[in-house]
Amino acid sequence: MVAASNWVSDNTSFLVGTVLGIAGIVTGAYFYIRSKQTKTLDWRVVSNNAIAAAQAARSVNMQMIWKGKHLSHPRLIVVKIANTGTEAISWQDLYEPIQISVEGGNILDATIVDRPTEANFLTDEAKLTDDSIAFSPRLLNSGEAFTVQLLLDAEKVSVEVRSRIAGLSRPVGDLEGMRNARQKKAQRWAVRFGIVLSVTLVTLGISARLFGFADKITPLIGLLALMLGVCAGVLTSATASKASRGRGVELI
Known part of the structure; x- marks a missing residue:
């Protein structure tokens, strides 16, 4: 001792x-x-532009029609959503689907493009309303992303993406999160x-x-x-x- x-x-x-x-x-x-x-999901607005053809049409007193509806301010918004974490996000993690909401205009149509190559990328059909689109991807591996194109009738809008995901390291973020x-x-x-x-x-x-x-x-x-x-x-x-x-x- x-x-x-x-x-x-x-x-x-x-x-x-x-x-x-x-x-x-x-x-x-x-x-x-x-x-x-980490398990993180981030997004950014890639583009938000008035459709040039609509501007040209107004200059010569022409009208743009979408499914029988006259469009005063047709606009195309492109939103990119990416898994920026190190862990995969599956549909089982989604307590609430991923939802893109807009304020200041009506969504006329929405298309998911530039997505992972699985045949059935979504668990169900995307749910489209006047001011939002909601969907649940089956699987989004680390580094994978997809793009959503929105056609709206709006002069000026704000965009937000939200979801409730199990084990998320932080709330769904915008461009800053991708950086x-x-x-x-x-x-x-x-x-x-x-x-x-x-x-x-x-x-x-x-x-x-x-x-x-x-x-x-x-x-x-x-x-x-x-x-x-x-x-x-x-x-x-x-x-x-x-x-x-x-x-x-x-x-x-």
């Missing part, structure tokens, strides 16, 4: 440095794993680098102990490893926090 106590007393610096280094590695690994497993997907990938590489460097520093600390010059070097190495691990964790956490601030609405 006395011998063990003496050993601890003689190796306090080494033990403190090693514990700090391991704490840094664990911290970095925790935030890396947490940031790697954050690349940023988070870069952050994960930064965390990996921090973990590797922390492991290297701890290894150096142990080597210093074995070669007999650990008293001054090991605590410093351990502290550096801890700081790297914490910085890597904070870096990833800050990115996740930024990506999760609110659901976006594209106003046109």
